[in-house]
Amino acid sequence: MTPLMRGLAGAAILLAGLLVTPAPAAAAVSDLELALRWAPVHYQDTDSSDYDADYLSTVDYDADWDARNNWEHQDDAVSRLVGSVYYSVVQTSTHWFLVYAYYHPRDWTEFDPFGLVTHENDMEGALLTVRRDGSAHGVLEAMVSVAHGNFFSYVPAGSPYTAGRESIDGTLRLQTVDGVARPTTRQEAKGHGCFAWNGSSFPGGDGVVYFPSSGAGEVPANGNDRSVAYRLVDMFAASGLWAQRANTATFASFGTFRGDNGQDNAANAPWGWDDGDDGSDLQRGLLATDPAKLVSIYFANEGTFSLTYERNGFR
Numbered sequence: 372m373t374p375l376m377r378g379l380a381g382a383a384i385l386l387a388g389l390l391v392t393p394a395p396a397a398a399a400v401s402d403l404e405l406a407l408r409w410a411p412v413h414y415q416d417t418d419s420s421d422y423d424a425d426y427l428s429t430v431d432y433d434a435d436w437d438a439r440n441n442w443e444h445q446d447d448a449v450s451r452l453v454g455s456v457y458y459s460v461v462q463t464s465t466h467w468f469l470v471y472a473y474y475h476p477r478d479w480t481e482f483d484p485f486g487l488v489t490h491e492n493d494m495e496g497a498l499l500t501v502r503r504d505g506s507a508h509g510v511l512e513a514m515v516s517v518a519h520g521n522f523f524s525y526v527p528a529g530s531p532y533t534a535g536r537e538s539i540d541g542t543l544r545l546q547t548v549d550g551v552a553r554p555t556t557r558q559e560a561k562g563h564g565c566f567a568w569n570g571s572s573f574p575g576g577d578g579v580v581y582f583p584s585s586g587a588g589e590v591p592a593n594g595n596d597r598s599v600a601y602r603l604v605d606m607f608a609a610s611g612l613w614a615q616r617a618n619t620a621t622f623a624s625f626g627t628f629r630g631d632n633g634q635d636n637a638a639n640a641p642w643g644w645d646d647g648d649d650g651s652d653l654q655r656g657l658l659a660t661d662p663a664k665l666v667s668i669y670f671a672n673e674g675t676f677s678l679t680y681e682r683n684g685f686r
Contacts, residue, residue, distance in 0.1 A: 410583030422594025454601035490637035491630030518564030
């Protein structure tokens with residue numbers, strides 16, 4: 372082989388190596404970083420007859436996991452009602468699915484002498500569907516929120532998703548905070564049904580606006596505090612909410628909180644959330660435990676969409 376031929380051969384080998392070398396992948400992101408990126412700005416309506424009964428907290432805000440004393444302890448010390456939101460992350464090869472769960476010690480009203488409307492403990496929230504597009508945090512494509520016994524579907528502007536079995540109930544508004552566009556959610560006072568924020572003022576003129584924080588949460592200064600930090604609490608943390616699922620002081624049955632004020636055992640954790648009329652093939656709890664299945668049925672035109680989990684702590 373001549374020197375020229377050897378040079379050409381070497382160049383060809385080098386070029387081939389360059390052609391097959393994969394592009395650098397996006398750096399792996401932690402679940403907390405991902406949850407913080409997409410954590411909603413949360414509009415919590417409050418009722419002036421008992422403002423702090425609408426403040427966010429955690430199930431163990433009173434330093435124990437006995438869910439039967441949460442109603443009684445709610446008004447003992449407002450300082451314990453630190454803004455907190457539970458989160459979970461599961462993933463397939465195409466998507467991340469993030470649940471955000473908002474907890475209140477009471478689902479309440481001013482007058483319920485027979486205990487037919489109120490109940491101890493209350494947890495409602497939302498599921499976000501985020502496409503893994505190669506960027507660090509992906510692209511938000513859809514949200515399903517939980518309001519009592521119903522789910523509501525939303526898509527942000529630009530999402531390709533269309534209605535599937537369920538109709539799309541509205542547009543998911545994004546709000547830019549410190550240069551980051553975040554989804555927005557809202558909750559009713561008292562009953563705490565969760566929806567996408569509609570851009571309107573609070574119905575009674577007063578409410579708390581919670582913003583996600585990478586650090587500690589805050590207690591609202593009053594029932595009309597428009598800037599309160601909330602902290603993120605991992606549902607899968609050691610000794611956390613999911614780890615308590617068999618704790619009979621916390622749960623009366625799988626996914627149902629134990630409570631003895633008003634209606635007994637009437638509140639559910641995410642793995643107990645259910646829409647009562649979305650079909651018998653969508654069992655209770657799938658919004659958290661099998662969100663890919665639920666989203667694939669609720670929406671259409673999702674594009675490439677895997678139903679196989681790479682990670683799912685609920686399984």
